[in-house]
Amino acid sequence: MEKYVPDEIELKWQRYWEERDLFRSLPGGEKPKFYCLEMFPYPSGRIHMGHVRNYAIGDVIARYKRLRGYNVLHPMGWDAFGLPAENAAINHGVHPAKWTYENIEYMKKQLKRMGLSYDWSREVATCSPGYYRWNQWFFLKMYEMGLAYRKSSSVNWCPSCSTVLANEQVINGGCWRCDTGVVEKELEQWFLRITAFADELLKGCDELEGGWPEHVIAMQRNWIGRSEGVEVDFPVAGLDERIRIFTTRPDTLWGATFLCIAPLHPLAERLVKDRDALEFQKSRYGVMEEKHGLFTGHYAVNPVNDAKIPIYVANFVLMEYGTGAIMSVPAHDQRDFEFAKAYDLPIQVVIQPEEGKLSEPLTEAYEEYGRLVDSGAFTGMKSSEAIGEIGRYLEEKGLGKRVVNYRLRDWGISRQRYWGTPIPIIYCDRCGVVPVPEKDLPVILPENISLTGTGESPLKGSEEFLSVRCPACSGRARRETDTMDTFVDSSWYFVRYCLGSGEIDLAAEAGKDASEIGYWMPVDQYIGGVEHAVLHLLYSRFFTRVLRKLGLVPGDEPFLRLLTQGMVCKETLSCPEHGWLLPEEVEDGHCSRCGKAVVKGRVEKMSKSKKNVIDPDYLIRRYGADTSRLFSLFAAPPEKDLEWSDRGIEGAFRFLNRIWNLVLGNEERLREARGISPEPVGAAAEVLFRKTHQTIKKVTLDIEDRYQFNTAIAAMMELFNQISSFHAESVEDVAVLRFAVKTLLLLISPFAPHLAEELWERTGERPSIFDQDWPQWDEDAAREEEIELVIQVNGKVRAKAMVRAGLSDEELRERALGDEKVRAFLQDREVRKVIVVKGRLVNIVVK
RNA sequence: GCCGAAGUGGUGGAAUUGGUAGACACGCAAGAUUCAGGAUCUUGUGGGGGCAACUCCGUGGGGGUUCGAAUCCCCCCUUCGGCACCA
Numbered sequence: 001m002e003k004y005v006p007d008e009i010e011l012k013w014q015r016y017w018e019e020r021d022l023f024r025s026l027p028g029g030e031k032p033k034f035y036c037l038e039m040f041p042y043p044s045g046r047i048h049m050g051h052v053r054n055y056a057i058g059d060v061i062a063r064y065k066r067l068r069g070y071n072v073l074h075p076m077g078w079d080a081f082g083l084p085a086e087n088a089a090i091n092h093g094v095h096p097a098k099w100t101y102e103n104i105e106y107m108k109k110q111l112k113r114m115g116l117s118y119d120w121s122r123e124v125a126t127c128s129p130g131y132y133r134w135n136q137w138f139f140l141k142m143y144e145m146g147l148a149y150r151k152s153s154s155v156n157w158c159p160s161c162s163t164v165l166a167n168e169q170v171i172n173g174g175c176w177r178c179d180t181g182v183v184e185k186e187l188e189q190w191f192l193r194i195t196a197f198a199d200e201l202l203k204g205c206d207e208l209e210g211g212w213p214e215h216v217i218a219m220q221r222n223w224i225g226r227s228e229g230v231e232v233d234f235p236v237a238g239l240d241e242r243i244r245i246f247t248t249r250p251d252t253l254w255g256a257t258f259l260c261i262a263p264l265h266p267l268a269e270r271l272v273k274d275r276d277a278l279e280f281q282k283s284r285y286g287v288m289e290e291k292h293g294l295f296t297g298h299y300a301v302n303p304v305n306d307a308k309i310p311i312y313v314a315n316f317v318l319m320e321y322g323t324g325a326i327m328s329v330p331a332h333d334q335r336d337f338e339f340a341k342a343y344d345l346p347i348q349v350v351i352q353p354e355e356g357k358l359s360e361p362l363t364e365a366y367e368e369y370g371r372l373v374d375s376g377a378f379t380g381m382k383s384s385e386a387i388g389e390i391g392r393y394l395e396e397k398g399l400g401k402r403v404v405n406y407r408l409r410d411w412g413i414s415r416q417r418y419w420g421t422p423i424p425i426i427y428c429d430r431c432g433v434v435p436v437p438e439k440d441l442p443v444i445l446p447e448n449i450s451l452t453g454t455g456e457s458p459l460k461g462s463e464e465f466l467s468v469r470c471p472a473c474s475g476r477a478r479r480e481t482d483t484m485d486t487f488v489d490s491s492w493y494f495v496r497y498c499l500g501s502g503e504i505d506l507a508a509e510a511g512k513d514a515s516e517i518g519y520w521m522p523v524d525q526y527i528g529g530v531e532h533a534v535l536h537l538l539y540s541r542f543f544t545r546v547l548r549k550l551g552l553v554p555g556d557e558p559f560l561r562l563l564t565q566g567m568v569c570k571e572t573l574s575c576p577e578h579g580w581l582l583p584e585e586v587e588d589g590h591c592s593r594c595g596k597a598v599v600k601g602r603v604e605k606m607s608k609s610k611k612n613v614i615d616p617d618y619l620i621r622r623y624g625a626d627t628s629r630l631f632s633l634f635a636a637p638p639e640k641d642l643e644w645s646d647r648g649i650e651g652a653f654r655f656l657n658r659i660w661n662l663v664l665g666n667e668e669r670l671r672e673a674r675g676i677s678p679e680p681v682g683a684a685a686e687v688l689f690r691k692t693h694q695t696i697k698k699v700t701l702d703i704e705d706r707y708q709f710n711t712a713i714a715a716m717m718e719l720f721n722q723i724s725s726f727h728a729e730s731v732e733d734v735a736v737l738r739f740a741v742k743t744l745l746l747l748i749s750p751f752a753p754h755l756a757e758e759l760w761e762r763t764g765e766r767p768s769i770f771d772q773d774w775p776q777w778d779e780d781a782a783r784e785e786e787i788e789l790v791i792q793v794n795g796k797v798r799a800k801a802m803v804r805a806g807l808s809d810e811e812l813r814e815r816a817l818g819d820e821k822v823r824a825f826l827q828d829r830e831v832r833k834v835i836v837v838k839g840r841l842v843n844i845v846v847k
Numbered sequence: 848g849c850c851g852a853a854g855u856g857g858u859g860g861a862a863u864u865g866g867u868a869g870a871c872a873c874g875c876a877a878g879a880u881u882c883a884g885g886a887u888c889u890u891g892u893g894g895g896g897g898c899a900a901c902u903c904c905g906u907g908g909g910g911g912u913u914c915g916a917a918u919c920c921c922c923c924c925u926u927c928g929g930c931a932c933c934a
Contacts, residue, residue: 215851219929222850227933247934260934288932321933328934334848335932407933533929634872635859641927643859647873654887655872661887701863711861714871721871790867795915797867835914841866845914 004660006624010754014115022768023117025073027498027519034070035520036062037494037559039528039536040077043103043125044084047110049568049606049632049644050529052616056629057565057638057709058527059116063750064703066117067774073520075497076111076118078104080127081486083161086419086458089451096419097447100127110616115625115753117770121501126489131496132421133442134506135488138543139424140435141550147193150433154264155412157185163415164189169535176535184286190423190482191410194542198224198406201541204556211561213639216533220541223534225407230391231323232400234259234300237308241267243300246322246405249332250394251386254375255350256307256327257340259300260293260314265324268313271296284315291316291339302327303399305376314339322405330365337365350375351383411539413485418449418458420483428470428477437471438507443479457481490536491543494523494558511551518554526559533564563707566641568632570612572601580611603643614644626752627653633709633751655717656755659748662724663741663759670738671764673731678739681732688726692740693782695719696775699747709751716747738763746775791816792843793825809836816842 017023038058041051062074085096104125111118124131142148156165160180164187169176202224205217229248236243243259261268263281272278277294284292292315299308316335317326330340330347340347349358351370358366369383378386394400414423422443424436436443446465451458459465459481470477496504498520509515537559544558573581575591575598585591586598606613619628631652636642663670680689695715702712723744728737742763749756749769760769784805789812791799799821807815813834816822826846833845
């Protein structure tokens with residue numbers, strides 16, 4: 001018999017799909033639309049297993065929806081701006097554009113070889129002027145709307161990447177890309193006012209409930225970090241100044257025994273005489289290990305009780321949050337408590353627990369709610385009530401006001417790098433900051449540039465780029481030399497895909513009644529890594545809101561449903577002397593270089609540096625695309641981490657081989673039965689017929705309701721096992737066999753599309769299998785005729801009996817009580833209760 | 848510290864609303880085929896006890912609710928992820 005050679009059939013069908021342009025999608029028509037999107041890759045050189053998994057999941061959904069009769073949009077593109085291209089230029093002298101486009105070419109070949117059902121006509125690369133001109137256009141629009149602004153601020157600077165990082169891009173004090181510790185630096189930066197949407201973005205989270213994973217929504221909410229509180233002004237004794245503080249606990253206002261301001265607070269310079277001491281505080285700013293304070297020599301007056309309390313500069317008070325100043329209530333805030341202990345400041349209890357009394361002196365702050373004591377008119381009130389009441393009181397007296405604070409900060413987008421979108425701004429000595437007129441877009445990134453990696457914006461070195469006529473006065477002016485954060489590119493690419501190939505004109509799209517964007521948006525299913533749970537997803541949600549204001553998209557939320565796939569992991573191997581090892585560097589558990597015993601490390605995310613990677617090219621060469629896809633879908637549910645297993649991929653390959661052998665071994669018979677409708681005759685045929693309908697149901701619901709591809713595949717394996725143990729004897733039998741096989745092929749087609757196409761053709765059907773309808777199950781045909789009744793006595797299984805399906809509760813009860821084995825257990829004990837679970841189980845409770 | 852997810856055979860993982868724990872696969876064992884190995888096929892496979900019918904134990908640990916708990920509630924342990932002086 002002909003052997004299963006994936007290479008042959010996979011290339012054959014990929015060619016066929018491409019020639020027939022099968023996955024090209026057009027807007028409109030009768031069918032409902034379905035926009036299926038996977039996060040586009042950065043063209044780093046080659047795809048990795050994470051991509052294989054991500055795109056396999058997306059392709060199953062896209063192909064499934066297509067078979068279900070949806071008009072599917074399933075595009076792919078390249079997140080093509082970014083640092084690695086620039087670093088390649090610095091290190092190897094190759095131009096970022098050349099490097100990027102060569103990578104795209106190779107990776108595109110890899111994706112095509114995987115047999116993914118993309119509409120490649122919509123492919124975009126964000127580094128092309130036709131794309132990034134719209135980044136610039138959005139920037140200008142936001143500038144007009146007051147959503148883009150420039151300010152000098154202290155920024156997170158990565159010395160290794162020589163660029164600024166947004167807050168979201170700092171992970172544990174390090175750069176999100178290279179882990180290098182970030183340092184503070186003062187720079188002029190462009191910001192996008194994402195905070196203007198803080199409340200909307202937070203409220204929008206409710207809408208995502210059900211469609212997005214709970215923990216991703218939680219992280220978004222967390223990041224936005226809304227908190228309600230009050231701002232209170234504390235006059236500075238003897239000076240005409242007041243310090244505004246923010247607190248979420250106005251119920252502790254009477255317990256404030258000192259006041260702290262951030263080292264960078266505008267008043268710090270004025271209040272502190274000792275410059276050196278202040279500089280020291282600044283240097284300790286953000287150092288978590290220890291709380292440092294500096295007494296200013298000044299006092300503030302607590303407006304609710306006129307208490308004079310000392311003012312400190314404290315290294316732990318953040319200028320970026322709230323007002324940069326706090327009232328310190330050591331009795332009820334642990335940080336203040338520690339500070340008070342260190343500087344020997346008074347601790348005043350103003351909250352007592354509902355039950356019991358705090359024993360003084362305190363050993364730690366009591367941070368819970370309770371009842372107010374020593375708090376003027378509010379004494380005796382519960383914290384929960386006092387918080388609101390005191391807020392109102394402060395507003396009435398003009399001492400303060402209730403406010404909402406967010407943790408979210410504006411998005412700094414300036415990057416001192418070359419390979420990104422030039423910010424379309426011109427600086428003129430006479431006119432100041434002048435936006436580039438829309439008609440002059442795009443501001444093209446110049447190609448002749450020297451990249452040295454010194455940390456200066458590379459565009460500063462291009463006189464040709466730099467010097468420009470001011471659009472307002474035509475005088476000599478110079479361009480902004482910073483480029484945009486690449487997260488800008490990925491914040492709207494899903495909108496770009498809606499517009500098909502070639503140049504686009506978003507200005508003309510705005511406000512259109514029946515736009516293609518309006519037809520396809522929002523994305524119905526988005527699939528990608530959880531590492532973007534905050535950054536990319538939050539930015540995209542922000543952008544979509546701006547786009548809506550521009551009349552470009554119909555709704556606020558870009559992604560209706562989100563699937564965050566788990567990481568692809570593999571065991572690590574390391575040698576005490578030579579570090580991480582590849583599997584082939586290990587011989588019998590010893591390092592092949594030095595002979596030392598190899599340590600089997602934890603199962604960790606595949607990474608080149610840990611040498612625990614599997615190359616997708618190798619997999620496809622050895623097993624084919626279908627097997628690679630099937631394995632990554634079968635080994636774990638999509639949202640969980642997937643552990644690589646050599647045995648596992650062998651198993652997937654064997655399964656496809658078995659299907660191949662089964663169909664080819666029956667090719668003639670299956671062809672001959674074409675056109676005969678499957679009517680099962682005899683018990684075996686009935687069982688197979690029923691199993692086939694049951695499998696359709698199971699696979700459909702597993703995909704539809706839960707994206708549980710692993711159990712869907714398991715169900716198909718069960719069906720296969722049933723088929724292969726079925727011996728077709730009569731013509732009727734073969735018709736049933738054919739029905740079962742055809743069904744199996746249809747069900748597996750989203751998972752292993754090439755094999756399904758090939759075998760579909762071999763059974764005498766015409767291609768493409770993807771022009772077929774997804775099979776329907778018949779509830780009656782799927783119903784079991786007999787069920788196994790489980791009989792329990794006092795909750796323990798004591799007997800099982802095959803009974804006709806559909807018996808009444810009373811009949812089941814009688815059957816159970818009459819069971820011989822059961823009677824032995826019951827003997828003459830008193831039956832107190834009998835519980836019947838419909839069609840399944842009877843539990844007899846005896847004394 | 849706070850928020851979130853998870854803990855089930857030798858392994859990856861099933862168990863849809865509380866109703867037969869371990870589907871499916873891997874691995875392992877025995878057998879068939881083969882000169883042999885590989886591949887393939889068949890059968891078995893949670894642990895303990897028994898020749899066996901059978902029986903006891905078993906979903907991180909401890910308690911609880913229930914006729915019945917992997918599933919619900921309380922406490923604890925472990926692992927992973929996120930945030931982390933946010934006032």
